Amino acid sequence: MKMLKKICLWFLCVFFFATPAFAKFNIAATLPWIGSIANEIGQDKVRVTSFVKPNQDPHFVAAKPSMILDVRKADILMYNGMDLEIGYLPVLVESSKNPKIQPGNPGNFDCSKFIDPIEVPTSVDRSMGDVHPQGNPHYQLSPKNILRVAEGIEGILSKADPENAGFYKKNFSSFRERLEEKQREWSAIPLRGKTFVAYHKFFEYLALESGFEIVGYIEPKPGIPPSASYVEKLVDMIKRVEPHAILSLSYYPQKEVKFLSEKTRVKSIIVPHDVGETEKVKDWFSLMDEVLKSLE
């Protein structure tokens, strides 16, 4: 019982120590690109922490206590949605003990609510691999959808911090102008009609908008790594369709990609997938720059 008294005292001590900081808006973002866009809109009025490493597979993020602490301190939690974070985010949200960011509250900001999803299955079960019931969740390379997400972020910030609404609106319109300008630059890159083989269903939004085609996948089913015999079959397929390149991401095993590239003499490209992955990818715009440049 002595021990219990001690613990009670500890409780009280820590409670008085822990004074929350109100100076800036705290935004916790799951993926770095979400943090990047929040920074574009919020600039010096927000403090953004994003807790997924840019070289990490966003499907398999392990919850860490430090992430719980980030969510605990957040005024707004921004996430990709479409169940991409289903493996760790629910436990972070509940363990954070932060009422502001619980589902149903304005601080719980699902970026996918603002997008046009593609590949929405009418029925799905896990024998199909990691198929997301709400559609393909990798929309970060879609300028069309990202513009809407940025607008959504402007909306939530203006609502949560009405004093600075004008500031956020101005930042969003300069974001839009920059995006429109960049899109003219991007559309000059000759991708229309090109064909690619990809490791994962990661480029479908970009393919739709840029007019190239993904003609096959190294994964036999989303999220299922290829077997040796499957890779052998892929060699024939790639030789037959002669794609422009094989697209992979840094977090996938490079062994199969290298093997396929050597066997078929089709070049393989490791495409950057999130902000901060390489030195050149500083924000969402430079991410798009690097991605489109690598596909050329």
Add this chain to the structure above:
Amino acid sequence: MKPTIVFVMLLMFSSGAFAQTLEDRIRILEETLERQEEMIKEVKNLQETLKKQEKTIGEQRKLIEELKAEIRQQKAPEKIQEGAKQEKEEVSTSKDYQLDDRSRAIELKTASPLSPLQITKQTTPGLLNPAIGLSLDANYYTTNLSKSELNEGSIPGYLFGVEREFQKGFNLREAELTFFAPVDPYFNVYATIPITEDGVELEEAYFVTTSLPAGFQLKGGKFKSGFGRLNAFHPHAWDFVDAPLPYRAFLGEEGLDEKGVQLTYLPSLPVYTILGLEALQGENSILYGPNAGSGIHAFTGFAKASLDFGSDHTLLFGGSVTGGKTETDTIAPETRFSGTSILYDGELTYKWKPSNQKSFTVQTEYLFRHQAGDLLSLSTLAVDSLRRNQDGWYIQSLYQLGRWRIGARYDILSIFTDKYDLSGSKIDFGSRPYRLTSALEFNPTEFSRIRLQYNYDQSGRNDKLNNEILLQIILAIGAHGAHPF
């Protein structure tokens, strides 16, 4: 000149000329023939090219048609005929890939922007149905011990008469049903209902508050206590098939799973720190017992902290204590103990996870139990006083590479102290109980796990070695809860 000479000359000339022209003609003819042959070749080549071009045009037309059809489908989603192409495992181009997908009734469509009302998460609970999951945990177990030796199920000085969980041969540990849903903006409800061959249990059923201010959270109902590290994990989430010896000796395989309330506090500090207090009914049959007190008779407190070193290294450490009234029959044959118990726990977990493909974990816990009270002999009704100060420790390490994982564990009791005083006289039960365990896992996906485990078990304190081999399979269907750290 004479006409004959002229004639001859003419003849000569003309014949010469004639011969020349013939030769020339033949040459010309040959050349023409050659040219014609070349032209024919060229024409043939051209024809081939044309054919090729026609083919390409045809293919492109087909593609355009397919794309048109797709656009039509995208605009007005229709059920796509199943079984259009059922070539499984056939590697193919995008069209075939999509066909393959279609055969699995996946439809591609571009939905209009979703209104908040339209958003229904299939893997998270809807309005009418909670998220439901089922995990199946089955194994094959074999040992060199006989059935009766196995069923003694005791660690002399620690535990008596607690049946072993597994019998030789096939075992179905449980099919565990889990339910989860938010109740309203203030509560979430969870229930864990393992179904075994003996019937249905209610392992956990509790609420968690979601809107208390300042980092406080209340949990209530029946739940696994926040005491220690391993205690809150369900068996299917353990790193080995069975619980380590200190848990088995002090709390039982099921751990501290009690009716009660828990208050936790997560302060907004630079370092993750969590503090918790619990008031529990105290029904754990080894540490407490349902008849030990008339009401709430057990309490728990814990404090844990976590530090990150870089982005790949994480350390979690903490201390816990649980204490209360005890009444149990699990100490010695034909006896009943009543008194008080207090159990301390120190925990440390280190995790290195540089990528999804690789990780390394070390986890260790030290437990110390102090117990004092009366030991009643159920046959003679004699009462002895009993004081027990005993401890235990385990350390386990796991290394994951891709879909494979290997693990090793060392668990031991009586590490620093093994005091068993019966009415003032110390009883010695012999050698220290310990085990060595190794395991190999294959995880096809995050929803399935196959594990082979070997235990070198010297916990019987009778020099009788128990060699155990377990082959386990764990499968999860339905809603799958997020993994805690």
